[in-house]
Amino acid sequence: MGEVSATEPERSEARAGTGEPVIATRGLTKRYRGGQLAVDGLDLTVPAGSVFGFLGPNGSGKTTTIRMLMGLIEPTSGTARVLGQPMPRATRAVLPHVGALIEGPALYGFLSGRDNLIRYDSADPAADPRTRRARVASALDRVGLTAAAGKKAKAYSLGMKQRLGLAAALLQPRRLLVLDEPTNGLDPQGMREIRALVRELASDGTTVFLSSHLLDEIEQVCTHVAVMAQGRLITQGPVAELSAGARGRLVVTTPDPAEAARVLKEQGVGDVVVTDDRVTGEPPDRDLAEVNAAMVTAGVRVRGFTVERASLEDAFVALTGEGFDVAG
Structure with a gap:
């Protein structure tokens, strides 16, 4: 079951300094029981205000990394800081500033889309109940679900569930939005709409951390990218610089x-x-x-x-010697 980040008080404690990365990890490692090394010594730096693509094939360690960043699982070793605070120790201070959609949204199938969002908003102790319905209506509108707001979530398509999860993450203004494969299950038009929404959020100052296995998605919407393969970081930096480093x-x-x-x-x-x-x-x-x-x-x-001009696909192949999904 997926998670949308919980909310708690102590909002004033999570303040990253000027110019400080929104996410920074050093030697972050996760080894599961049985010896499986899912993430190996990850040094990641996510600049404030960026749309940061976290790129890698399925099984490369992306979701495990996100779960460590959100305090959902403990790292085996290494450190992670989110909004300038150590995770998972500062989870209570950090998560109210973070909207997250990880491994798909956790929804109540017997509730309508609108009532699911009301339930999420009610769980936020800092949310004003007097403006709850307006916030829910605005979030539904942003992800294009107004017409289906009264339908039970169990009747939603996979793409509609993804949109509802995004709406839950957008109920409050967020300094950081973490999206794990946000266009999963969407048709091409739905993908375009989510990409447009990501750009809109970034223009408003929200840092977006977007995990994907689709090169085309990262190249279209992201300003920065990190490339993962078999649990290790291959490279990171501005998308334009990474593409420029590959020969056309x-x-x-x-x-x-x-x-x-x-x-x-x-x-x-x-x-x-x-x-x-x-x-x-x-x-x-x-x-x-x-x-x-x-x-x-x-x-x-x-x-x-x-x-x-070299594409991000050319850069990936040059770095890893492997092919990759371009558009799904």
């Missing part, structure tokens, strides 16, 4: 693709791929003008010659 693809458009491919290989271009009139490859360590000139000299009719 040389793209040649020509009615003579076979001859172009031959010349490109002779010029040191690697991983040459021919698709109709388009020939792509990894740029060589030499002046590309010379490569172009060599094709012209060989009689190749060059209609287009460019280097496409």
Whole structure:
């Protein structure tokens, strides 16, 4: 069963200093009984105000990390600080400032979507009961569930349940929003809506920590990213810098693709791929003008010659040597 973060008093105690990371871990490790190493020495830094993508294939340690950050499980070793406070020791001070959707929402199936949110809001001792229904209505509207607010949660689709979980996390203003696979079960339109909501929250100053196994999702919405594989951190930093660190693809458009491919290989271009009139490859360590000139000299009719910007997928493959889910 998933959790949406609980709320407690002591709100004034969780105040991160100016410029201090919203999340910071050092050597964070979780080893389960039986010896399974789920997270191995994680050093993570999440800047304030970022939309931070936590990227990795299923089983890479993302959810275990989130559960440690939220104080739901104890680390085996290492430290974690959230909003400047040590976790799990400062759970009571930190969680009121955090909205979380972890492993899907925990819902009462016999209650309507609206009544589920009322139940969540009632559990917050700092929530004003006089404005409860207005808060619930606003949260439902933000995630597009107003029309289905009266329907019982057990009749909701998986995507609708995800939206309701997000609404629960948004009942109060949050300094940090932690989302574990938030677009799970959503159709393409629903994905776009959730991404738009994440951007809106970020523009309002909320830091968003978004776990996903979808490269496309991270690249579209995130400002920063950390890449996990087999419990270890592979790299982290701004998305633009990570993509820039990977080499782009040389793209040649020509009615003579076979001859172009031959010349490109002779010029040191690697991983040459021919698709109709388009020939792509990894740029060589030499002046590309010379490569172009060599094709012209060989009689190749060059209609287009460019280097496409590297994507986050290119960066991931360069870092790990593995393929990855692009869009699910």
